[in-house]
Amino acid sequence: xxxxxxxxxxxxxxxxxxxxxxxxxxxxxxxxxxxxxxxxxxxxxxxxxxxxxxxxxxxxxxxxxxxx
Numbered sequence: 617x618x619x620x621x622x623x624x625x626x627x628x629x630x631x632x633x634x635x636x637x638x639x640x641x642x643x644x645x646x647x648x649x650x651x652x653x654x655x656x657x658x659x660x661x662x663x664x665x666x667x668x669x670x671x672x673x674x675x676x677x678x679x680x681x682x683x684x
Contacts, residue, residue: 632661
């Protein structure tokens with residue numbers, strides 16, 4: 617059971633690190649993202665989302681096939 621939880625934490629940490637990198641965040645107070653705990657990464661991600669305009673590059677709607 618411990619290995620399953622450890623793997624789930626590792627997967628979530630990697631997801632958050634990749635999402636934070638899309639926000640151009642690589643360090644927090646001189647520490648690299650991979651050095652942060654899952655809780656610290658969750659907090660950073662929530663703060664990054666709160667400071668991002670909903671129509672910015674991250675998660676914005678993109679229409680394809682439109683003719684000009």
